[in-house]
Amino acid sequence: MRGHNPEAASRQRHAYATDLLSGLIMSIPLINAIRDVDAGDRRGFGNGMLASSSNAVFQRKLEQLVREFDELNQDDAQLPFEQRFGTTxxxxxxxxxYGLFDQFKKVKV
Structure with missing residues (x-):
């Protein structure tokens, strides 16, 4: 009998969660509405396990993207209405x- 490999078990749970969450997210009406994206549209989904420090780095990057989007919106406000389109x-x-993983938590003694 082979020993328990916690890293392999973690990767397996992560793969299962990613598949499950991808299905759930794709069922959200807004995401479903852009399932067939046009050339100018993009969508993405990511799932993982981040340390607090990596989470903070990613939050700063999200904030920067929002600032850049706002700047582009302000720049394009000078263009004629016909050259712009609504973008969200x-x-x-x-x-x-995820509650399904509760069974894998170590019990504190």
Whole structure:
């Protein structure tokens, strides 16, 4: 019998969660509405396990992207209305613990 490999088990749980969350996110109406993206549209999804320091770095990058989007919007405000189109950006970062993983938590003695 082979020994328990915690790293392999963690990767397996991560892969399962990614598949599960991808399916759940794709069922959200807004995401579903852009399932077939046009040339000027993009969508993305990421899932992982970050340390607090990496989470903070990513939050700063999200804030920078929002600032850059606002700058582009202000720059383009000078263009004729016919050359612009409505654009929405949704960025989110949230810590989570999926209940299905509760069974894998170590019990504190």
């Amino acid at each position: 950006v949704v960025l989110a970062l949230r810590r989570w613990q």
